[in-house]
Amino acid sequence: MSHEMYRSCIDACNSCATACYHCATACLTEDDVAKMEDCIRTDLDCAQICQLAAAAMARGSQYAKQICKLCAEICRKCGEICKQHEHSHCQECAEACMKCAEECEKMSA
Amino acid sequence: MSHEMYRSCIDACNSCATACYHCATACLTEDDVAKMEDCIRTDLDCAQICQLAAAAMARGSQYAKQICKLCAEICRKCGEICKQHEHSHCQECAEACMKCAEECEKMSA
Amino acid sequence: MSHEMYRSCIDACNSCATACYHCATACLTEDDVAKMEDCIRTDLDCAQICQLAAAAMARGSQYAKQICKLCAEICRKCGEICKQHEHSHCQECAEACMKCAEECEKMSA
Amino acid sequence: MSHEMYRSCIDACNSCATACYHCATACLTEDDVAKMEDCIRTDLDCAQICQLAAAAMARGSQYAKQICKLCAEICRKCGEICKQHEHSHCQECAEACMKCAEECEKMSA
Numbered sequence: 132m133s134h135e136m137y138r139s140c141i142d143a144c145n146s147c148a149t150a151c152y153h154c155a156t157a158c159l160t161e162d163d164v165a166k167m168e169d170c171i172r173t174d175l176d177c178a179q180i181c182q183l184a185a186a187a188m189a190r191g192s193q194y195a196k197q198i199c200k201l202c203a204e205i206c207r208k209c210g211e212i213c214k215q216h217e218h219s220h221c222q223e224c225a226e227a228c229m230k231c232a233e234e235c236e237k238m239s240a
Numbered sequence: 241m242s243h244e245m246y247r248s249c250i251d252a253c254n255s256c257a258t259a260c261y262h263c264a265t266a267c268l269t270e271d272d273v274a275k276m277e278d279c280i281r282t283d284l285d286c287a288q289i290c291q292l293a294a295a296a297m298a299r300g301s302q303y304a305k306q307i308c309k310l311c312a313e314i315c316r317k318c319g320e321i322c323k324q325h326e327h328s329h330c331q332e333c334a335e336a337c338m339k340c341a342e343e344c345e346k347m348s349a
Numbered sequence: 350m351s352h353e354m355y356r357s358c359i360d361a362c363n364s365c366a367t368a369c370y371h372c373a374t375a376c377l378t379e380d381d382v383a384k385m386e387d388c389i390r391t392d393l394d395c396a397q398i399c400q401l402a403a404a405a406m407a408r409g410s411q412y413a414k415q416i417c418k419l420c421a422e423i424c425r426k427c428g429e430i431c432k433q434h435e436h437s438h439c440q441e442c443a444e445a446c447m448k449c450a451e452e453c454e455k456m457s458a
Numbered sequence: 459m460s461h462e463m464y465r466s467c468i469d470a471c472n473s474c475a476t477a478c479y480h481c482a483t484a485c486l487t488e489d490d491v492a493k494m495e496d497c498i499r500t501d502l503d504c505a506q507i508c509q510l511a512a513a514a515m516a517r518g519s520q521y522a523k524q525i526c527k528l529c530a531e532i533c534r535k536c537g538e539i540c541k542q543h544e545h546s547h548c549q550e551c552a553e554a555c556m557k558c559a560e561e562c563e564k565m566s567a
Contacts, residue, residue, distance in 0.1 A: 145254040145294070152298035156393075159386045168377045175374075175393075176519050178298075182291050183510050185254070189261035189287075192503050194532055201528060205521055265502075268495045277486045284483075284502075285410050292401050301394050303423055310419060314412055363472040363512070370516035396516075400509050403472070407479035407505075 137188035140199065140234040144185040147206060147231035151178035154213065154224035161218060170212050170221060177209040177228060184235065196239040203235035246297035249308065249343040253294040256315060256340035260287035263322060263333035270327060279321050279330060286318040286337060293344065305348040312344035355406035358417065358452040362403040365424060365449035369396035372431060372442035379436060388430050388439060395427040395446060402453065414457040421453035464515035467526065467561040471512040474533060474558035478505035481540060481551035488545060497539050497548060504536040504555060511562065523566040530562035 155174035158167040184202040187195045210228030213221040264283035267276040293311040296304045319337030322330040373392035376385040402420040405413045428446030431439040482501035485494040511529040514522045537555030540548040 141258055149250055149294065149298040152295055153300070156299045156390060159389055164382050164386075168382075171377055172374060172517070172519070175517060176514065176521050178295070179510055179513060180521075180525070182295065183506055185258065186261055186287070186291065186506060187503065189258040190265045190499070190502060191262070192499070194503050194507075194528075197528055197531075198507075201521075201524055204524075265499060268498055273495075274491050277491075280486055281408070281410070281483060284408060285405065285412050288401055288404060289412075289416075292397055295397060296394065299390070299393060301390070303394050303398075303419075306419055306422075307398075310412075310415055313415075359476055367468055367512065367516040370513055371518070374517045396513070400513065403476065404479055404505070404509065407476040408483045409480070 137195070137238065140238040141185045141188050143227075143231040143234035144181040144188075144202065147227045148178045148181035148185070150220075150224040150227035151175070151181065151209065154220045157218070157220040167216070170216060173205070173209040173212050174224065177205050180205050181231060188238075199235040200239040203232045203239060206232035206235060246304070246347065249347040250294045250297050252336075252340040252343035253290040253297075253311065256336045257287045257290035257294070259329075259333040259336035260284070260290065260318065263329045266327070266329040276325070279325060282314070282318040282321050283333065286314050289314050290340060297347075308344040309348040312341045312348060315341035315344060355413070355456065358456040359403045359406050361445075361449040361452035362399040362406075362420065365445045366396045366399035366403070368438075368442040368445035369393070369399065369427065372438045375436070375438040385434070388434060391423070391427040391430050392442065395423050398423050399449060406456075417453040418457040421450045421457065424450035424453060464522070464565065467565045468512045468515050470554075470558040470561035471508040471515075471529065474554045475505045475508035475512070477547075477551040477554035478502070478508065478536065481547045484545070484547040494543070497543060500532070500536040500539050501551065504532050507532050508558060515565075526562040527566040530559045530566060533559035533562060 151174040155171045158164060158171050161167060180202045184198050187198045206228045210225045210232060213225035213228060260283040264280045267273060267280050270276060289311045293307045296307045315337045319334045319341060322334035322337060369392040373389045376382060376389050379385060398420045402416045405416045424446045428443045428450060431443035431446060478501040482498045485491060485498050488494060507529045511525050514525045533555045537552045537559060540552035540555060
């Protein structure tokens with residue numbers, strides 16, 4: 132029952148994708164948008180691999196571990212970048228990224 | 241705060257995508273796999289538009305309502321097809337689809 | 350042979366997704382990035398529904414027409430927004446969007 | 459100009475995604491569908507990471523190489539599985555997978 136076994140990791144990936152997509156577009160309305168380039172770019176990387184990872188786990192893919200390993204790396208980087216910005220969407224995103232990184236690391240161990 | 245406003249609809253879309261992806265691959269191992277063609281095809285339609293709808297809502301897209309309207313239609317159809325099969329993954333999927341259809345209908349009203 | 354029948358529309362969707370994803374991130378490095386919010390947001394909407402439409406056509410989905418109809422609307426809007434900006438990535442994107450809108454309109458007629 | 463630099467790899471990823479999505483649903487109508495489980499499952503893995511890789515290259519993502527490295531591995535496996543089946547959609551898919559594996563290996567070298 133792949134989707135049950137992976138439940139907490141799928142949930143973390145979905146929450147992270149939501150936080151990253153929200154952060155990416157919220158950054159576009161900030162006064163310092165020019166400084167947010169890295170944040171927006173990494174948000175999109177992170178959101179898209181999180182959605183792929185969630186799909187792969189739900190399908191019980193034999194590549195779920197390898198996808199989650201790469202997902203963890205991207206989540207960790209995205210969390211570090213977001214953490215440096217004071218905007219509440221960046222702080223919330225950093226938290227979702229770090230939680231997802233942990234779940235994906237555990238899952239791919 | 242698009243992602244907060246849409247929270248319950250995003251959650252329903254993610255749960256539905258997970259259930260549909262799981263159902264699609266679980267169907268492949270059933271004895272009556274030849275009879276599951278419709279179910280598998282619609283599962284994939286449903287899973288993919290649910291992931292798009294979740295992304296669009298998280299991004300605060302101006303097209304979120306239109307995407308959710310189409311998503312609701314596909315969810316309802318997928319739920320009807322899954323409901324006809326006794327496999328537990330089909331029954332669980334039907335329930336997730338119907339809940340998601342309702343959320344997407346409410347959201348796009 | 351769904352993927353053959355839809356070949357030119359699938360190609361237009363893929364080219365449009367590439368142009369939109371490129372335009373979205375290229376906009377982030379422009380001096381007038383604050384003015385590019387609409388362009389970036391619509392680029393992401395357009396890229397994501399184009400990738401869904403390409404997948405749906407390749408799968409021979411019964412919802413391919415409805416997805417392409419919505420895709421055409423989003424492409425047309427994205428093309429209009431991009432056309433207003435002089436950046437070469439915006440002009441190239443506008444062209445890809447308009448071509449894709451036409452293909453999707455034809456396909457969903 | 460990320461999308462130009464990566465053009466041939468993006469094209470190969472898109473062609474492979476199309477071939478895999480088509481093969482997955484075409485397999486469902488074959489007489490020996492029960493024997494096609496592996497093929498269908500790997501087709502879906504391959505199609506989805508190919509679409510992610512195309513998006514990442516178009517966005518000029520710093521993770522494009524790592525995603526393409528994993529994509530190459532999945533393409534190669536999918537090509538090997540498809541090659542064993544005589545159905546024309548499997549043979550065409552095998553060819554698209556092998557070409558994409560080569561492009562992704564070159565790109566991520």
